[in-house]
Structures are given as structure tokens and as C-alpha cells.
Amino acid sequence: MPRQGARAGAGVQAGRAPVTLAQIARQAGVHVSTVSRALSTDDDVRNGVATETATLIRTLAEELGYQRDPAGAALRTGRSRMLGVLVPRLTDIVLATVYEGIDAAAAAAGYHTVVANTSDDPQLQRRRADALLARRVDGLVLGDARSDSDLVAELARQHIPLVLVSRRLPGRVSVTADDLLGGRLAGEHLLDLGHERVAVVAGEPYASTGAERTQGFLDAFAEAGLPVPESHVVRSPFDVPGGRAAAEHLLSLRPRPTAIFAVNDFAAIGVMAAVRDAGLLVGRDVAVVGYNDVPLAAALPVPLTSVSSPMYRMGELAATTLINMLNGKPARSRRLRPTLVARASTLAGGPLGTDG
Amino acid sequence: MPRQGARAGAGVQAGRAPVTLAQIARQAGVHVSTVSRALSTDDDVRNGVATETATLIRTLAEELGYQRDPAGAALRTGRSRMLGVLVPRLTDIVLATVYEGIDAAAAAAGYHTVVANTSDDPQLQRRRADALLARRVDGLVLGDARSDSDLVAELARQHIPLVLVSRRLPGRVSVTADDLLGGRLAGEHLLDLGHERVAVVAGEPYASTGAERTQGFLDAFAEAGLPVPESHVVRSPFDVPGGRAAAEHLLSLRPRPTAIFAVNDFAAIGVMAAVRDAGLLVGRDVAVVGYNDVPLAAALPVPLTSVSSPMYRMGELAATTLINMLNGKPARSRRLRPTLVARASTLAGGPLGTDG
DNA sequence: CCTCCCTTCGCAATCGATTGCGATGAGGCT
DNA sequence: AGCCTCATCGCAATCGATTGCGAAGGGAGG
Known part of the structure; x- marks a missing residue:
């Protein structure tokens, strides 16, 4: 019996007791798989559950304060619902504004973002991108594309979903201003x-x-x-x-x-x-x-x-474009009008x- | 048989084939648990593996380009190695600089950070904090503490490890300037x-x-x-x-x-x-x-x-302080000297x- | 009254990493 | 020579969520 008691990694925070699907299932008198389906955001899946069962489960989850464990979901599905963002530097208000747009749109779609500064340094770009990929982000938004680097080409060759923002590069999907x-x-x-x-x-x-x-x-x-x-x-x-x-x-x-x-x-x-x-x-x-x-x-x-x-809007569009890509929809580049x-x-x- | 073939969530990026512990184990002719131990960062754990076995596994992992899957590790250990950061707004260069320090120190310790803007709005602070917690971050760095809000007190009551940065609050661990x-x-x-x-x-x-x-x-x-x-x-x-x-x-x-x-x-x-x-x-x-x-x-x-x-330094210290907390070490507030x-x-x- | 179909769920495997415990083996000691 | 100790490693359970398949149930039609 590997585990002796409560949660292993609870560490410092002794108080947290995350609600799991199993707990809801027990209280609702149904199987955990049914709970999973009832709480799914995918309509095809949720339709397999009777309406009253679903509402029962939904309200129970609400009461117990259930929050899906991203680790469990990511492990099973292979998708982390996290987007990686690379920018030259966040202390540049221009890129910071773009990033705010990215994050807002991502959050609205149920995604989180992880940013990293690259100082426009090709070596750092590669290292940061690798770190993000090691985190198993679902895709990348690159705000620091350099025309004299082949990093983007390499990432594309690995079939990593990515969208450029702010800066363009021939042949890549990008959201920029004109x-x-x-x-x-x-x-x-x-x-x-x-x-x-x-x-x-x-x-x-x-x-x-x-x-x-x-x-x-x-x-x-x-x-x-x-x-x-x-x-x-x-x-x-x-x-x-x-x-x-x-x-x-x-x-x-x-x-x-x-x-x-x-x-x-x-x-x-x-x-x-x-x-x-x-x-x-x-x-x-x-x-x-x-x-x-x-x-x-x-x-x-x-x-x-x-x-x-429209920098904020540029960020929003970049994020939604990437998320569309992840959902298999076709993506096209956009150029926004400046004034x-x-x-x-x-x-x-x-x-x-x-x-x- | 739930799975039909390759990875389920591979989605758009068909190319990626993450190396797992099992693959290394097979090639090394040892059990997956041995590989896990050999690759562990915890010395106590790693010492249970013979030196030559460990080096064999280590070089093999290097060659194959192994990268630990954070989802698997997080699921088992209950720790995500992610830190949540709340700031009023990232377009404020002061907080952006602090955040850069936070992220740099966190990255050096093997942690990633997730930021969120709160616009100094108590409602948003709560929502963003909840979202971060739902992501199962291991702790929070709060750069937007308000003396007229009880959010921090609530979080503390839930025993969520947190460190304040930039702004202080009585009785809380913080890293600020004087x-x-x-x-x-x-x-x-x-x-x-x-x-x-x-x-x-x-x-x-x-x-x-x-x-x-x-x-x-x-x-x-x-x-x-x-x-x-x-x-x-x-x-x-x-x-x-x-x-x-x-x-x-x-x-x-x-x-x-x-x-x-x-x-x-x-x-x-x-x-x-x-x-x-x-x-x-x-x-x-x-x-x-x-x-x-x-x-x-x-x-x-x-x-x-x-x-x-020293804003960047403030961020660095805040991150290391929080990480020390997570490792069970005592943490104390710091006040840096301005000039x-x-x-x-x-x-x-x-x-x-x-x-x- | 029987059969077929469809709706609704349960079963169980699975993702990858971690870890307590037990097994195995070698070496040292009496 | 026999036994004990310790280093090293394997076994298997486990974290939480997802999902293909199959079963059970109810209803409708013949």
C-alpha cells in the first residue's frame, strides 16, 4: 500500500481537500464515468447522460465546489489546456498589452497561459520554448519571431501548433498590425x-x-x-x-x-x-x-x-486563432488596421x- | 480497450512522441521505478540506485530527449511545480519588472509561473485567485494586496502558501521595499x-x-x-x-x-x-x-x-521565499533598501x- | 406476448510518474 | 559453512479524469 493516508503532496497546505469525481459519484449514487460525462464541456459526450441525472450531478458538483484536476485530465487526454507565450520582454508595454489580450482571450476559452521573456536572444528563445514544451503546453504564441532565426521553422517541423503575433514571418500564421x-x-x-x-x-x-x-x-x-x-x-x-x-x-x-x-x-x-x-x-x-x-x-x-x-485586440485574436487550430479548425493570418x-x-x- | 492507437490528445501536432519512463526502462533493461529513482532530483531517492545504473539511465534519458511529464508527476505527487502570480496590471512596468524577477527565480528552481491581472479590483482578485487555485498552483505570489480586502486572510485560512510582494499586510510574509x-x-x-x-x-x-x-x-x-x-x-x-x-x-x-x-x-x-x-x-x-x-x-x-x-530583486526574493515555504523551510519577511x-x-x- | 431498438450507465483500462514494501543477491562475520 | 546485513532493484498500487464498449432497462411495434 504505497499511500499511508491523506494526500501525499499536500505539503504545507494541510487544509486543502480537493473534491474529486469519485466523491460526487458516491453522493449522487452513480458511477464516476457518469459524473465525468455530465460535467463534460463537450456536448456529444454530455448528451449521453439523462437530463435529470446531469442536473443532479451538476448541482452536487456546484455545492461541493468541485474543480476538475488539470493533472488528471491532462494525463488522460494529453492536452494541458495551457498556452505558451514568448515575448522579447514583458517590461515593454507594447508586448505587455498584447499579452494581456492573449491571456484574456485564452482565459475566456478555458485556457491558461505561461509567458516567458526571451530578450530577443535566439539562444534564450530556444531555451524558453523548450521549457514551455516540457511543460506540455498545447501550443505557442510567439511574439518574438526573428527573420534571421530558424526556430519557428524548427517548431513548425515538429508540428507544434503556433501562431505569431506582432511580428510576421513568411508562410506562418500570424496576427499582426498592417x-x-x-x-x-x-x-x-x-x-x-x-x-x-x-x-x-x-x-x-x-x-x-x-x-x-x-x-x-x-x-x-x-x-x-x-x-x-x-x-x-x-x-x-x-x-x-x-x-x-x-x-x-x-x-x-x-x-x-x-x-x-x-x-x-x-x-x-x-x-x-x-x-x-x-x-x-x-x-x-x-x-x-x-x-x-x-x-x-x-x-x-x-x-x-x-x-x-490595436495591440490588445491583436493578442486576443492570436489566442483565439491558436485555440481554433487546436480544435482542428483552419486558421488564417490577420492584419489589423493602424491609425x-x-x-x-x-x-x-x-x-x-x-x-x- | 479504451485506446485505439497512438496518443489520444495528440490533436493537431501529429509529430510529437513524448519519451516516457517506460521506454527508457525497456532500453535500459530495468524497471520503470528504477528509472524514476535514477532521474529523481531528490538525493535520498537517487541514492537507492547503483551509480553505474544511474549513469546508464541518465545518459539514455539524455539521448532520447526525455522530459518528465508534469501531468503524471503532478497527479501522483499532488504538486504541480507551478506558482500563481497576481498583479494589478502587467502593463505597469513596475509590476512587470517584479514579475520578471519572480519568473526568473522560479525558473531557476524548476518552477513555472502563471500570471494574472486583477486591475486592483477585489472581485477580479478573487476570481483570478480561484482560477489559479483551480489550476492547482503550489502557491501564490500576490502583488496586489489591498489593506481593505480580506482575500489574503481567506486564502491564509485555507492554508494556501502565499507571499506578498511590493505591498505589505500586517502579519503576512512579504517581500517589499522599505x-x-x-x-x-x-x-x-x-x-x-x-x-x-x-x-x-x-x-x-x-x-x-x-x-x-x-x-x-x-x-x-x-x-x-x-x-x-x-x-x-x-x-x-x-x-x-x-x-x-x-x-x-x-x-x-x-x-x-x-x-x-x-x-x-x-x-x-x-x-x-x-x-x-x-x-x-x-x-x-x-x-x-x-x-x-x-x-x-x-x-x-x-x-x-x-x-x-530593487524591483527585480524583490521579485526574485518573493519567489525563493515562497519556494522555501513549499519545502517546509521557515520564511520571513524582507524589506529592501531604496535609494x-x-x-x-x-x-x-x-x-x-x-x-x- | 415477444422482439428490436434506443437511451442511459457502468465497467475497466488507460495516461505517466512516484513510492512503500518486499525480494534478491552479494559480501562480511562468527 | 552458515547466517546476518545492507545495497539494489522490482512489484504493484495509486493519483484523477476520460472513454470505448457492453449491459440493462424501457418503450414501441408487430
Whole structure:
């Protein structure tokens, strides 16, 4: 007799006494399998139980406070009802917002999520993904897909259900914002204001977000007959110091750009700092456009013009798409429409001359 | 014969074929129980296996890529090796940083974490906690403890292992920063600069963080013989609009305060906005002190003086404390020391006169 | 009145890992 | 040489939920 008494792993919490199917079965005078069926969420299964038996069991379960043991269910079914989520970092409010959407939609569908930070580091991505898989998550939502890594391809080869979010990758199911359009919106906004000499803080090349926002922006100017020279497009990390350093370089160019588009609000804040440090005024001497429209953008001393994407909704859609996949339904990629929010960082001074 | 073939829940991912103890046992020519013992992390258990048998099994497991099935282990042991974490919101960089620390320390100890947002809403706190418990987490880290709610007491009554983080509650094990000291540091800093008429944006009363920071600040001024009148202490949400609204009120007082302490950086940013809106200059006309020293504080147009607490470390300690509890070791509360980082928002203009 | 069918349940195996106890064997001791 | 001890390992039960199959029961139709 392996067990001597109560629960083995009860450990510290002596008080908990989880209700099991067997207890309900005993009280209801039926077999445990009947209870399982009555409590099933699957209609086909539940229909095998007489209505009055089912309601009896249902109310009994309610009274006793029954909660299905996920370990038992997972062991038998092979599905954990847990989703793994990989993000570059949760301290980035953009990804944190996406994650909140993911978690909300997952919870609504009876799934839990487990997140992990990868710092955009390929080694960490692999390690974290393995850890999640070891936890037997049913699928993955990847918010940190890199175009220069083959991790996603490997996971796909193992037939692991996955959905990309925020960043795209050719041939993979993803839920993203239309970054190409977003970049174009930023470009057209500056064109409307009369800017002709502009520059781009383009983010990291391995992220489709930065790459496509940049491309959309460049497209707009190219189509307007004002192609942006390559020297005016610089890569940079997606943060304040990164944007600041990039802008310091761009502001040293002669003639100086009259506007700078940063593919990320934090980089844009760094750009604004560099503009001030150069003794210039944001919005009058140099227009600045950011991307993501984080809450802070509107609260800055010079409110930041930014492109807004439905990040929370993106997370929700990513989760539901993955869950549909798990249920065998076909899944398709989605691209959500961004909008531009114009503020003082581009409007303060009105259009600048071509030789300001 | 309930099963017809391969794995039942394989679902979409047809490729995965998890290695089990039984497979290793077969290849090693030993019983599955021996494999289990050889692979155990518990030394007492592993010592029951001969060294060479153990190494054989260990290398075999490595080659086959064995990963313990958490469901099987959890079912038998009653422990899921999962920790539940409750935070007000993950989009708050402060809590996100704490959570990163929690997750890192948990992962290092072989635990996974599951987070949930509660929006500081008592109803949601209960629901999320229940959901986590239904998932059979081994313990909880609560980052959203409210002094006006009895949820924590209820959980404790059920003997659920838990540790508070960030916010304290009397009689509970917690890992926090010394907010009383932090508030005092802010107060002493302003006293050193000669301020005599100050005000406080005190945050929400149910959070020990805001309450204690405020108290420490008031203590410093009271001990200096310059008690702050109640009318100069206003509560507010921990965000930009909240700080802005509170500051608009405070700036309308006559004589106007020469300095404002906000118990949270985002509220402080709102304060700075209100100061600007009033046509005043932050750091010269009105000094502003924030709290938490978020990365953005240093990047603001007028860099923000702020009290810095080791948030990541706080998360790490909270997780290890909880895990120690789970292992039956005694746990004690910890209070980490904050430090003040002085910047232009208090230094720009030097001390102001008493009738500025 | 008998037979057939359908609804409703029970039976029992099963998922993978853990663990108390007992069996086996080797070695040392008297 | 016989017995005892200890190290090592196997046996089998067990955690809780799920599910294919079969049985029992009731009702309807011939």
C-alpha cells in the first residue's frame, strides 16, 4: 500500500481537500464515468447522460465546489489546456498589452497561459520554448519571431501548433498590425505637412515590425517623388537610448532633416531628447513621429504624433486563432488596421520650408 | 480497450512522441521505478540506485530527449511545480519588472509561473485567485494586496502558501521595499534643498506602498518642525491622468507649494504636465519627486528625481521565499533598501524661498 | 406476448510518474 | 559453512479524469 493516508503532496497546505469525481459519484449514487460525462464541456459526450441525472450531478458538483484536476485530465487526454507565450520582454508595454489580450482571450476559452521573456536572444528563445514544451503546453504564441532565426521553422517541423503575433514571418500564421500601412500613414502625414527631407530610425532589421514600418514610410516618400536616401535610414534598438543615439547621428547630417520617423515610441522619445540636446524644438524645428501610441505619448511635454495599432485586440485574436487550430479548425493570418494620431510633435510649427 | 492507437490528445501536432519512463526502462533493461529513482532530483531517492545504473539511465534519458511529464508527476505527487502570480496590471512596468524577477527565480528552481491581472479590483482578485487555485498552483505570489480586502486572510485560512510582494499586510510574509524609508528619503531631500511648503500626491489608500511612502515623507517634515497640512495631501490613481488632476488641485492652493512628492513616477509625470500647464517650470518654480525610478524618468525633458527600489530583486526574493515555504523551510519577511536618485526636477533652480 | 431498438450507465483500462514494501543477491562475520 | 546485513532493484498500487464498449432497462411495434 504505497499511500499511508491523506494526500501525499499536500505539503504545507494541510487544509486543502480537493473534491474529486469519485466523491460526487458516491453522493449522487452513480458511477464516476457518469459524473465525468455530465460535467463534460463537450456536448456529444454530455448528451449521453439523462437530463435529470446531469442536473443532479451538476448541482452536487456546484455545492461541493468541485474543480476538475488539470493533472488528471491532462494525463488522460494529453492536452494541458495551457498556452505558451514568448515575448522579447514583458517590461515593454507594447508586448505587455498584447499579452494581456492573449491571456484574456485564452482565459475566456478555458485556457491558461505561461509567458516567458526571451530578450530577443535566439539562444534564450530556444531555451524558453523548450521549457514551455516540457511543460506540455498545447501550443505557442510567439511574439518574438526573428527573420534571421530558424526556430519557428524548427517548431513548425515538429508540428507544434503556433501562431505569431506582432511580428510576421513568411508562410506562418500570424496576427499582426498592417505595419506597411502604418509606415505609409506616417509618411503621408509628413508629406501633407510639406516635409521633403526626412529620416528614419528604423529599429532592428530582424523584426518585421520595424522593417515594414520603415518600408511603408519609404514607399510613401518614393511615390511622392522624394525618395529618402539610404544614409537617412539608420537601425537602432527599440528603446530610448537607441533612439537618442540614432537621432544624434541624423541631426548631424547637413542639410539637417526636418522630420524624423521612429518605428517605436520609446525610440521616438530618445529622438526627442536628442533634438532638445541639439538646442532645437520638437515640432517646430524638427517634427517627430513615433509608433504604437503608448499611453505616455499623449502625456509628454510635447505630445507625440504616433501610429496606433490595436495591440490588445491583436493578442486576443492570436489566442483565439491558436485555440481554433487546436480544435482542428483552419486558421488564417490577420492584419489589423493602424491609425495615425497627430499631435504637437508634428503640428506645433506647421510645415517647414525646404531649406529650414 | 479504451485506446485505439497512438496518443489520444495528440490533436493537431501529429509529430510529437513524448519519451516516457517506460521506454527508457525497456532500453535500459530495468524497471520503470528504477528509472524514476535514477532521474529523481531528490538525493535520498537517487541514492537507492547503483551509480553505474544511474549513469546508464541518465545518459539514455539524455539521448532520447526525455522530459518528465508534469501531468503524471503532478497527479501522483499532488504538486504541480507551478506558482500563481497576481498583479494589478502587467502593463505597469513596475509590476512587470517584479514579475520578471519572480519568473526568473522560479525558473531557476524548476518552477513555472502563471500570471494574472486583477486591475486592483477585489472581485477580479478573487476570481483570478480561484482560477489559479483551480489550476492547482503550489502557491501564490500576490502583488496586489489591498489593506481593505480580506482575500489574503481567506486564502491564509485555507492554508494556501502565499507571499506578498511590493505591498505589505500586517502579519503576512512579504517581500517589499522599505517604503517608509523611501518616503523619508524624498522628504529629507526636499528639506535639504530648503523647501518648507510641500504637497503630496499620495496614491491609493488601500496600497501599502503609497500609504507608507506618504507616511515616511510626512514624518521627515514633521520631525523638521514643518508639518504638512492635511489639505496638501491628496489621494490619486497611480497613473498620469491621476497625478495631473491631483496636481492641478495642489497648484491652485495659495500659497502655492514649492515642491510636490508623488508616490509613483507616472503620477509624477502627470504632476509635471500640470506644472507646465500652469505656466511654471519644473525644477525651478516647482520641484517634483517621483517614486520607482522607471527607465523613462531619466529620459524626460526635465529628468525626474525619483526613489529607486530593487524591483527585480524583490521579485526574485518573493519567489525563493515562497519556494522555501513549499519545502517546509521557515520564511520571513524582507524589506529592501531604496535609494534616492536626484535629478533636474528638484535641482534645476536650487532651493526656493519660503515665499516664492 | 415477444422482439428490436434506443437511451442511459457502468465497467475497466488507460495516461505517466512516484513510492512503500518486499525480494534478491552479494559480501562480511562468527 | 552458515547466517546476518545492507545495497539494489522490482512489484504493484495509486493519483484523477476520460472513454470505448457492453449491459440493462424501457418503450414501441408487430
